[in-house]
Amino acid sequence: MALPEIPPVLQKAFMLFCDEFAQHEKIFTAALNAPEQMTALLEQVRQRLHTIRGGAGFFQLNEIVDSSKAGELLIKSLGGAAPSPEQLQEISGHVQKVLALGRALVAEVKGGAK
Numbered sequence: 001m002a003l004p005e006i007p008p009v010l011q012k013a014f015m016l017f018c019d020e021f022a023q024h025e026k027i028f029t030a031a032l033n034a035p036e037q038m039t040a041l042l043e044q045v046r047q048r049l050h051t052i053r054g055g056a057g058f059f060q061l062n063e064i065v066d067s068s069k070a071g072e073l074l075i076k077s078l079g080g081a082a083p084s085p086e087q088l089q090e091i092s093g094h095v096q097k098v099l100a101l102g103r104a105l106v107a108e109v110k111g112g113a114k
Contacts, residue, residue: 004061018110042078
């Protein structure tokens with residue numbers, strides 16, 4: 001993922017976005033470790049996808065925005081109902097993609113690329 005050019009005034013906020021990703025990752029990992037966890041944590045997963053989407057949008061990280069949005073909207077479409085196995089698999093796929101993109105971003109940032 002190509003890092004956007006972050007103006008100096010926003011670099012601290014960008015680093016905070018990257019640092020907060022670790023907190024989101026804990027919930028995502030717990031949700032992905034067992035399907036029953038995903039169902040129980042669905043609203044938290046949706047909220048975190050929404051938060052990530054907002055930050056990613058601000059920093060023009062379009063791949064993260066797209067994956068976060070897709071997962072968030074799918075969860076929202078359930079209207080509080082339990083997801084079918086197929087929906088759960090689709091939600092998990094979006095969460096896994098957001099995790100992979102976020103981990104790559106954090107590794108690039110922490111590795112000194114920015």
